[in-house]
Amino acid sequence: MKGIVFVKFNEFVEELWGEEFWDTLLDEAQLSSEGIYTTVGTYDDEELFTLIGLVVEQKNISPKDAQFAFGKWVFKELLNAAPAGAHNFKDVFEFLHAVQDFIHVEVKKLNPDALLPEFEFLSETPNTLTFLYQSPRNLCYFCEGIVHGLAEHTGQTVEVSQTECQHQGDSRCVMEVVKV
Amino acid sequence: MTLSKEELEKRVSVLERKALREKKARQLAENQLEKYSLDIYEANQSLKAALAGSEQKQLELEYLAHTSSAVASEIPLREMVSNIVDLTGEFCCARYGLFVISEEGQWLTEKTPKVWISEQGWQENNAIKEFVTDLLPVSNNDLLASWRSAEIKNNELNESAPLNSIFYTNVAWSGKKIGWLAFLSQEAELNQDLEVILNTSKEHLVSGVRRRLTDIRILQRNVQLQDSISSLEKARRQLIQSEKMASLGQLAAGVAHEINNPIAFIRSNLEVLQDYLHDYKKLTSEVQTNLTEQTTLDTSQFSEMCKKIDLDYIEEDSEDLLKSNIEGLDRVKEIVDNLKGFSHAGDEALVATSLNNCIQSALKIAGNMFKYEHKVINNISAECPPVLGNSGQLQQVFVNLFVNAAHAMEKGGVLTIDYTHIKEGVVLHIQDTGCGMDKETVNQLFTPFFTTKPVGIGTGLGLSVSYAILEAHGAQVSVDSQLNLGTTFHIKFPTID
Numbered sequence: 001m002k003g004i005v006f007v008k009f010n011e012f013v014e015e016l017w018g019e020e021f022w023d024t025l026l027d028e029a030q031l032s033s034e035g036i037y038t039t040v041g042t043y044d045d046e047e048l049f050t051l052i053g054l055v056v057e058q059k060n061i062s063p064k065d066a067q068f069a070f071g072k073w074v075f076k077e078l079l080n081a082a083p084a085g086a087h088n089f090k091d092v093f094e095f096l097h098a099v100q101d102f103i104h105v106e107v108k109k110l111n112p113d114a115l116l117p118e119f120e121f122l123s124e125t126p127n128t129l130t131f132l133y134q135s136p137r138n139l140c141y142f143c144e145g146i147v148h149g150l151a152e153h154t155g156q157t158v159e160v161s162q163t164e165c166q167h168q169g170d171s172r173c174v175m176e177v178v179k180v
Numbered sequence: 181m182t183l184s185k186e187e188l189e190k191r192v193s194v195l196e197r198k199a200l201r202e203k204k205a206r207q208l209a210e211n212q213l214e215k216y217s218l219d220i221y222e223a224n225q226s227l228k229a230a231l232a233g234s235e236q237k238q239l240e241l242e243y244l245a246h247t248s249s250a251v252a253s254e255i256p257l258r259e260m261v262s263n264i265v266d267l268t269g270e271f272c273c274a275r276y277g278l279f280v281i282s283e284e285g286q287w288l289t290e291k292t293p294k295v296w297i298s299e300q301g302w303q304e305n306n307a308i309k310e311f312v313t314d315l316l317p318v319s320n321n322d323l324l325a326s327w328r329s330a331e332i333k334n335n336e337l338n339e340s341a342p343l344n345s346i347f348y349t350n351v352a353w354s355g356k357k358i359g360w361l362a363f364l365s366q367e368a369e370l371n372q373d374l375e376v377i378l379n380t381s382k383e384h385l386v387s388g389v390r391r392r393l394t395d396i397r398i399l400q401r402n403v404q405l406q407d408s409i410s411s412l413e414k415a416r417r418q419l420i421q422s423e424k425m426a427s428l429g430q431l432a433a434g435v436a437h438e439i440n441n442p443i444a445f446i447r448s449n450l451e452v453l454q455d456y457l458h459d460y461k462k463l464t465s466e467v468q469t470n471l472t473e474q475t476t477l478d479t480s481q482f483s484e485m486c487k488k489i490d491l492d493y494i495e496e497d498s499e500d501l502l503k504s505n506i507e508g509l510d511r512v513k514e515i516v517d518n519l520k521g522f523s524h525a526g527d528e529a530l531v532a533t534s535l536n537n538c539i540q541s542a543l544k545i546a547g548n549m550f551k552y553e554h555k556v557i558n559n560i561s562a563e564c565p566p567v568l569g570n571s572g573q574l575q576q577v578f579v580n581l582f583v584n585a586a587h588a589m590e591k592g593g594v595l596t597i598d599y600t601h602i603k604e605g606v607v608l609h610i611q612d613t614g615c616g617m618d619k620e621t622v623n624q625l626f627t628p629f630f631t632t633k634p635v636g637i638g639t640g641l642g643l644s645v646s647y648a649i650l651e652a653h654g655a656q657v658s659v660d661s662q663l664n665l666g667t668t669f670h671i672k673f674p675t676i677d
């Protein structure tokens with residue numbers, strides 16, 4: 001996973017629970033990177049899962065809520081790092097298409113070692129968009145969170161749910177975004 | 181909010197660790213940046229190298245394309261090799277290049293001892309030429325499989341920048357000759373990549389030279405063939421001519437008779453005329469005597485004298501005799517003219533020709549073969565359309581056919597000459613009522629040296645020569661023959677378009 005995700009997770013945790021909490025997380029996690037993250041580096045996915053796991057344990061929240069919250073929070077951060085064209089999109093659906101067709105593509109160009117999720121759009125009406133979330137990392141809750149963050153950015157209100165989810169024993173994760 | 185000392189210490193150490201992590205992270209990031217710029221630098225370098233490589237490849241491809249198209253072109257061999265020297269010198273950045281030919285270990289002297297010079301083209305330069313030819317292993321007389329290069333010392337050449345190497349190769353030339361390509365260069369040695377390319381173009385050159393030399397050989401063979409064709413053609417003409425002379429020989433007896441006849445009657449006419457002249461002289465001297473003795477001569481006396489020698493008849497007959505003599509001489513002249521025309525070799529051009537005229541003159545020449553027991557019916561008229569032909573040769577054919585017909589009708593018979601005008605041309609029919617031929621003879625009729633005639637009569641070439649002549653006229657010959665009934669030759673001539 002790219003360093004930006006770790007750096008932002010660090011900021012997210014410190015913002016919520018303070019530097020000391022982050023310090024103890026690192027102390028407990030015993031990561032091979034020692035928590036020294038830079039946005040230009042790439043780090044083991046497991047470190048992120050370990051850190052999230054520890055937050056979940058210590059703050060007594062569900063993994064889903066943790067991922068969701070981080071996703072929702074991180075969107076604006078990702079947008080800052082996004083290629084200039086990303087700011088032109090004023091609609092959630094439009095933006096989601098652009099992520100698949102353009103934004104993640106640009107990300108991949110800059111970071112050839114990035115592993116980005118694949119979205120397969122299944123259906124679309126003016127108010128409802130469904131798409132398949134495909135990634136070996138299974139960060140579908142994180143994805144839900146990002147979509148919420150995105151809606152905040154565009155000033156729209158959406159409901160995000162999964163009609164199918166691998167965490168619920170389904171064979172795939174289908175996201176449904178409804179404008180309300 | 182005040183913190184306890186413990187809490188403060190803890191806070192400080194958290195921040196210290198954070199600061200340390202930040203510092204390390206910065207270091208990591210900086211290292212990463214350096215690594216990136218190094219990567220970029222290296223990528224740049226390898227791009228540049230790739231670009232240079234592809235430019236070189238481009239040059240190599242261009243060089244190979246140019247050399248192989250020069251080799252494949254139809255420009256003369258020497259010019260082609262000069263082109264190759266040009267292209268190769270340019271491609272290898274050589275300063276001098278040349279092409280020389282050796283035979284059995286010796287250099288052949290060139291008419292124009294030119295040398296290719298970088299940026300100047302072909303110039304005379306004996307110093308370079310000698311310098312290079314001295315370096316080449318000409319005495320080995322071996323064909324080199326690839327290019328060779330060697331270091332050289334050349335203080336004596338007075339070059340502004342030193343020449344450091346020579347590279348050369350050779351190819352099989354015509355006969356035992358060997359063609360050498362050599363270049364002088366500033367480079368210390370021939371670069372390996374370049375050598376691979378040069379060897380490829382050398383292979384092209386070798387096969388190109390071989391192809392051209394075979395082309396030249398084929399050309400020479402063609403010339404030889406052309407020569408033998410024209411000598412065959414000459415022989416054929418001679419054959420036609422000698423066959424004609426041979427048939428003249430056969431005709432000689434008849435022709436002699438033809439000439440003898442008028443000469444004989446001219447002679448006896450002259451004898452009679454001589455007698456008449458004698459009588460006439462007698463008359464004039466009698467008139468003379470009479471006039472001297474009696475000084476007068478009366479009419480009755482004179483008519484008496486005239487009557488005595490039958491002067492009226494003499495005068496009348498003399499006129500007849502002279503007329504007949506002139507006619508006789510005309511006949512002789514005509515025969516001689518015909519013979520002359522017939523024996524004349526003439527050219528072979530085909531022009532619009534009247535079959536009627538040809539048949540008539542052939543009949544004049546061969547006519548005396550037909551005696552009183554023969555009848556000749558000639559139905560050819562001036563209406564018979566002209567054909568593309570050579571009248572001398574056609575006459576020869578007809579004479580030959582008439583002589584054969586006469587021979588076939590020893591005991592007499594009828595020769596009928598006729599024609600039919602058909603869409604595609606004219607068919608002549610020459611029919612005799614002679615002894616005819618069996619199938620086998622008909623089949624062999626046009627075979628050279630086949631003859632049914634006894635030794636000494638005919639060459640056995642007559643009909644085969646006639647056949648060749650007719651073939652050259654685009655005419656088709658067919659023969660109908662029945663034993664004891666006679667033979668008809670049908671000769672179809674194409675019409676003139």
Ligand code: HEM
Pocket residue numbers: 001002003004005075078079081082083086095096099103104107113114115116117135136137138139140142143146147150
């Ligand atoms: C604002 C522009 C965006 C940028 C610049 C961006 C960039 C990135 C980057 C750098 C990663 C890390 C990939 C790796 O380290 O292998 C990532 C992962 C991810 N992105 Fe985006 N992203 C953007 C928008 C979005 C949006 C709108 C969505 C929601 C649909 C999204 C969904 C995800 C998910 C779910 C991952 C986690 C990796 C995974 O599931 O395999 N991204 N993105």
